[in-house]
Amino acid sequence: MARYIFITGGVVSSLGKGLASAALGALLQARGFSVRLRKLDPYLNVDPGTMSPFEHGEVFVTDDGAETDLDLGHYERFTGVPARLTDSVSSGRIYSNVLERERRGDYLGKTIQVVPHVTNEIKDFLAIGETEVDFMLCEIGGTVGDIEGLPFFEAIRQFSHDRARGQCIFMHLTLLPYLAASGELKTKPTQHSVKELQSIGIAPDILVCRSEQPIPDKEREKIALFCNVRKEHVVAAYDLKSIYEAPLAYHHEGLDQAVLDAFQISPAPRPDLNVWQDVVDRIQNTDGAVNIAIVGKYVQLEDAYKSIKEALIHGGMANRVKVNVEWVDAEIFEREDPAPHLEGFHAILVPGGFGERGTEGKIKAAEFARTRKIPYLGICLGMQMAVIEAARNVAGLKHAGSEEFDHEAGKKRFEPVVYHLKEWVQGNEKVSRNVSDDKGGTMRLGAYDAVLKDGSRVAQIYGTTQIDERHRHRYEVDTKYREKLEDCGLTFSGMSPDGRLPEIVEWSDHPWFIGVQYHPELKSKPFAPHPLFADFLRAAVETSRLV
Structure with missing residues (x-):
């Protein structure tokens, strides 16, 4: 039976609960324990899948196709434990489940209330898989005192009360602001935050x-006395130069x-x-540094590309180089020549996204x-933008575009090189989608297999011809243009097992030019950099030596 650690936050948001949870998970693993980490978010969206990246940062996708909070990316990167659908839940999902049960009559006509029906649904979620690991770390999103978070706090209070003594503990993150004028740290915000937590029946064991x-x-000593915790359980969390210093820093602090x-x-292992x-x-x-340009449309918020930035850092670690990332707004290239903006970079990365804005700029970056x-x-x-660029500028398809954003689909001259994905195979079943379907959860999501071409660059990079990677998209490159594009040198070096869906393209006459339909960044870790990012950074290092 798992021991539960509930991680909460107070005073202000963005204190680093996700990072602290991930680092603690890594430390418990280092002591020989098995762990699983979960995120409970109070927002009413069913999941982050339809949220703007400006609103919530990136959407992290699991192998089983769940669209989750970006903190699950931290959990995976620090522990190596693949996240699952059952590792992320929101208020929206909880209320949706409760209402579905009410409509089916599962509650036998009873009045549905937050307590016990909503809190019971949360507790049932917490109990999933509790026999599989030694420790279950559960992070509660938001801060104590948020009205939308109250059902989650009540649920974990009840959960702890229901379990045997010593099976659950509470870890609370707070802020100690420093007043430069008086030259002192102020403990009062922490005291108030703990008092708020205690008022709803939760007493933190660790601060x-x-x-x-x-x-x-x-x-x-003051914090320990007024917050009713042991002095050695008051743990400092200082700013770090790299988040990957967190496990050692937290271990040093005990x-x-x-x-x-x-x-x-x-005795502790x-x-x-x-x-x-x-x-x-x-x-x-x-042993040096490389400069990488990320040409995207959400560059005002770096968290929109969180996993990509971390995967680049991992690739740099594999090559022992520092990675200097610069965010370049793709829209600029729709008005200006990209050369002055991109000269001096040792490599260029164009990430995923949705909608028309910035796409022509991404095409110019690929060119x-x-x-x-x-x-x-x-x-x-x-x-997809690299394929459209090749179709327009090399294969002679001047009007190549995508059904996602090109408004000339009704005209004969339009060449839909990228089309709306209507069906695909998932496991042993065929999945169908229509353009008019709801946006949430209707994409090709999760891990899918791909077959790599013998002798291709990607096969050499992976060291195999059979891979599986995580996907999140609605549109695919149309294979009817494959022969024409390959005659021009753009090789379709990775395909779905049935040969219908392109997974990877690469230019055979280019030092390093690869496009992938999936998201390799989601599986990269600091202690196991993704092969594509490791080799991409190796190529960037070679470019830097030639400049």
Whole structure:
């Protein structure tokens, strides 16, 4: 039976609950325990799938096709444990499940209330898979006191009450603001946050205090006294140069030991931190730097491409180089020549996205990389834009475009090189979709197999011809243009097992130009960089040496 750690936050949002949860999971693994991490979000959306990236950052996709919060990406990157559909839930999903049951008559005509029906649904979610691991880490989104989060706080209070003593603990993250004028850290916000938590029946066992300054013993003692926790369970969380320093930093501050003490696990297994020491060494001791341009449409919010940025860092670690990422708005290239903006970069990456805005700029970025022989990685829409660029400028299909955003679909001259995906095979079943279907959950989602062409660059990179990668898209490259494009040198080097859906394209006469329909960034980790990103950064390093 799993032991449960509930992670909550107070004072302000964005304190780093997801990072703290992920780092703690990694530390418990280092001590030999198995872990699973979960995120409970209070928003009323069923999932983040239809949210704007500006609103919620990237959507992280699991192998089983769940569209989840980006924190699940942190969980995977730090623990290597593949996230699942049952690792993420929102208020919207909970209420939707409850209302579906009410419509079916499952509640036998009873009045439906937050307590017990909504809280019971949350508790049932928490109990899924509890016999599979040693520790279940459950992060509650938002901050204590948020009205929409109250059902989740009540549910975890009840859950802890229902379980045997010592099976659940609570870890609370707060902020210790530093007032420069008086030169002191203020503990009052933390005290108020804990008081708010206690008012709903939850007493934290461990306090993780985010601070820009060292926390003196006097302040630790004060926090411990007024928040009713042991002094050694007041853990400091300082700003770090890299998030991958977090496991070692939290271990140094005693977080994993505090957790084991709270569960009365003694003697505590000694941690093996060699993996994280190597990760930090690769970050801190580099042999140079490369400059990578990410040409996208959501560049005002870096979290929209969170996994991509982290995967680039992992690729840099594999090559022991520092990766300098610059975000370039694709719309600029619709008005200006891309050359002045892209010259000086050692590689170009065009990520996924939805809608028409910025697409012509992405096409120009692909053309610049192709003609200048600069390493190029196109992901999802980035691959489709590279194919359209090749069709227009090499294969002679001047009116090539995509059904997603091209409004000339009714005209004969329009060449829909990219079309709306209507059906595909998932497992042993055929899946069908219509353009008019609801947007949420109607894409090709999750892990799918692909077959790579013998002797292709991607087959060499992967070291195999059989792979599986995660997808999230509604549109596909049309294979009826394959022969014409391959005659021009654009090789379709990866296909779905049935040969109907293009997965990878690459220019045979280019030093490094690859487009993939899937999202390789979702499976990259600091201790296991994705092969595509590792080789992409290797090519960038070679380019930097030629400049």
